[in-house]
Amino acid sequence: MKLWNRLARLLWYSVIGKLWATIMLLVAVVLLILGVFLLQYIDIWFDEKNSHDIKVLFVITATIGFLLSTFFAFFLSTKIQQPLLQLKNAADSVSQGDYSTRVNIRSSDEIGQLANTFNHMTEQLDKLIHDLNDGRNHLASILRSMGDSVITFDADGQVTLTNPSGHLLLNQWSGLESAWDDPTAGSSLTMSVPVPLRELFYSVKERGRDLTENIHVHSSVWSVVMAPLQSGGVVRGAVAVIRDVTEEHKLDKMRRDFVANISHEIRTPLSMLQGYSEALLDDIVASPEDRKELVQVIYDESLRMGRLVNDFLDIARMEAGHVDMHFQEIDLRNILTRVHRKFGVYAKERGVDLHVHMPHEALLLRQADEDRLEQVLTNLMDNALRHTPAGKSIAITGEHLQVNGTSYIQLQVKDEGQGIPQEDAPYIFERFYKADKARKRGASGGTGLGLAIVKNLIDLHHGRIVVDSVAGSGTTFTLLLPVEAHE
Secondary structure (H helix, E strand, C coil), X not given: CHHHXXXXXXXXXXXXXXXXXXXXXXXXXXXXXXXHHHHHHXXXXXXXXXXXXXXXXXXXHHHHHHHHHHHHHHHXXXXXXXXXXXXXXXXXXXXXXXXXXCCCCCCCCHHHHHHHHHHHHHHHHHHHHHHHHHHHHHHHHHHHHCCCEEEEEECCCCEEEECHHHHHHHHHHCCCCCXXXXXXXXXXXXXXXXXXXXXXXXXHHHHXXXXXXXXXXXXXXXXXXXXXXXXXXXXXXXXXXXXXXXXXXXXXXXXXXXXXXXXXXXHHHHHHHHHHHHHHHCCCCCCHHHHHHHHHHHHHHHHXXXXXXXXXXHHHHHHHCCCCCCCEEEEHHHHHHHHHHHHHHHHHHCCCEEEEECCCCCCEEEEECHHHHHHHHHHHHHHHHHCCCCCCEEEEEEEEEEECCEEEEEEEEEECCCCCCCCCHHHCCCCCCCCCCCCCCCCCCCCCCHHHHHHHHHHHCCCEEEXXXXXXXXXXXXXXXXXXXXX
């Protein structure tokens, strides 16, 4: 029964089965019509014996004709079925991704033409898929190699494509839901757009044009360029290119601060030079003593501007990597002795005790620039003397030190001056930074570049400098310089 149902289903649901059934039906109808119209005249035209033989002959002939028709129908069906099955199997292979499938049918009839069209179609499809794969691989390579983060969203805000950098960024921003004031909070729509990008995403969808914005996430600054993805005039998503511009933002802020600070530093001495020189030209000052005092102020301010310009040029060359360093083996005791001698008279005039403590054995550095290290100690001593009142002392110390098995020379400049407030200590090595917010000049006024120069010179020697200070209790600058040459 099952076999019969299967055979019946095969015959009915296949083109060949329907063709065979149609031919058999036509043959049966023809034979039935002939039998109905011819058999009734046999008894009339022939006698009983001959009519019976003729009827038997007619039945035999009809049966043979039916069998021959059936054989012909099967033969015709086989000729049609075989190429159709080949086409069906080839189409199945193409649907499974095998675009190299071809059909070998050499006939020139309609089926042969269909096979040629099918082969041409698969050839073009294979070429198209190959080109698409090449384009996709090329695009994927570009996305992987990009340093910027690329994220693509659909119209519902779901992420559809991202490069490795964008994937890492999405993971970093995935925990920002509670930290931001989310305008969609409480909505039933689950968005994959990170919270920092949502407002920009909504704006791009609404306006349908490219938008650029800098967003701040914690302590980082990100430049976001988002463009809509349109199809038929309808926005179906957006693509965002995100770049970390934190360093550029800091550099731009440093540039603005630098311009403001150097303008502030130069404005006052220029004003004083202009004002006092005008007073001398207009003969406002009559006495020689007052005139001499004005000339002395002009001279002091010109020296200050000279120091400011020289310090600025030094630090600009250092940060640009254009400073000339002459490394050689040196003994730091010679530098300590010269610095002590240089500032000894000045310290005595101010009533400040200056002491130097160093060992009897040499304080050797294998690779160091003697002039630059003397400049470091000179700047530190100048700061110490300007901030240490009379009756106090300053001590310079040099000694050997071992840190994690590495040999260093430790230098310390310790004063008993006014000290540095705790909130200012982390910033004193920045350019133009002054703990004295009033920026007083005169005996205690510096350019604000000395410690920045010191930090750069110590970095060039691959050393470290730290400051330890308590407001009102003095300041200690500690330098660690490696004995061996840095590799």
